[in-house]
Amino acid sequence: MNNYDQNSRVVIVGVNTNQDDFDYQMEELKNLAVANDYHVVETMTQNLYKINNKYYMGKGKLEELANLVSHIQVPIVIFNDELSPSQVRIISEYLSCKIMDRTKLILDIFNSRAKTKEAKIQTEIALLEYRLPRLVGEGDALDRQRGGGVHNKGAGETKLETDRRKISQRIKSLNIELSDIKTKRETTRKRRQKSDLPIISLIGYTNAGKSTIMNALLELYHHNDNKEVFEKNMLFATLNTSIRNIKLHDNKEFLLTDTVGFIKKLPHQVVNAFRSTLEEVLHSDLILHVVDCSDPNHKEHMETTQNVLNELGYTDVPIIMVYNKVDLLEANNSSNSSNGVYISAKYKRGFDHLVELIEEHALKTYIRCEMLIPFQDGELVHYFNEHANVLTTSYDYNGTMLYLECKQSDYEKYRDYVVEA
Ligand SMILES: Nc1nc2c(ncn2[C@@H]2O[C@H](COP(=O)(O)OP(=O)(O)OP(=O)(O)O)[C@@H](O)[C@H]2O)c(=O)[nH]1
Ligand SMILES: [Mg+2]
Structure with a gap:
């Protein structure tokens, strides 16, 4: 028996529509799965002219996949492309296990890695955007829909709509929070730009x-x-x-x-x-x-x-x-x-x-020039030694002569000291 959790076993599936880097994509899908702590036990691929709108792969191949899933009893199958909500629904009828796609795999990694407030909000928005059109396919939403029995059928359907509305509202309020952060960041950026x-x-x-x-x-x-x-x-x-x-x-x-x-x-x-x-x-x-x-x-x-x-x-x-x-x-x-x-x-x-x-x-906006800095402004010599590229320093009785490369803004600011050639 392998020493990993049996529930983490997955089969990965991809359709090759004549893509040169297809094998690499499958390798990458495997790495994405591993990054989510899954263990890939089987890989299934099929060459097709284009992805099947209904079944993702060919119907026969999907039946083959269904047999494999029930034979090796894997709990999850992961697809290399984003599945449409209707593909998820149809494929679920064939497979007795959970279905995931590349997009969800990536979103889950983001979800587990996001640390700052901004990254967390961004990830949550992306996850909700992904979930929104797929609510009907979600087991719990369906259960709730059915849960009410005959009498509550109408109320159950409303529940799905309520879920949709709640998610949309949440996305909206997260976007507002995000735009606040964005505004702050823009202010910081402008300040940075000013710093030259x-x-x-x-x-x-x-x-x-x-x-x-x-x-x-x-x-x-x-x-x-x-x-x-x-x-x-x-x-x-x-x-x-x-x-x-x-x-x-x-x-x-x-x-x-x-x-x-x-x-x-x-x-x-x-x-x-x-x-x-x-x-x-x-x-x-x-x-x-x-x-x-x-x-x-x-x-x-x-x-x-x-x-x-x-x-x-x-x-x-x-x-x-x-x-x-x-x-x-x-x-x-x-x-x-x-x-x-x-x-x-x-x-x-x-x-x-x-x-x-x-x-x-x-860094080509640095300007090469000569400046004569009177002795009483000695701290400016110190400033340039820290913030400019001083090429030579010499002294005469008026002050310190610096041959240097400095930022455009410093050049403007200290123009009075510049010795015209
Ligand atoms: N051999 C080798 N390994 C490198 C070199 N540069 C980076 N790596 C390794 O590549 C891996 C990824 O490096 P990161 O700097 O985290 O890559 P990144 O581009 O920031 O990746 P993300 O943050 O995931 O986008 C690490 O294990 C590094 O040690 C290199 O010049 N030579
Ligand atoms: Mg990095």
């Missing part, structure tokens, strides 16, 4: 190494006071957006954000609920699109990520491709290009070039 620090966002497929890159940068630039973010080899390790200040050795600074990763067939409920968080990415000055280049399906990952960005309304934020995990590549076929860089976040390799590209794309 460029915002750089890490985005990419789940498990690509975004959080590891953030931690590597924090470590490389000795930000002992900056808290590390959570990184782990699992799907959706990050759900909460984190933002950290990175100050390079030449004192140039930027804000780096790390956020939720993407996945193939990311449920539209998730995209909608997380929209306000994800849209922040579109307000950044630069996007670092992180790719696990050791993954044989990294091209599909890149496409998925770009598609989600487009869905959010991406237009023209510059993107640097960051091909991570080069240490896992067998052949040395990793050559940097003008808008791409190969790194290993784990072994902190390739960061010099990454930082060069960041400087080139997001």
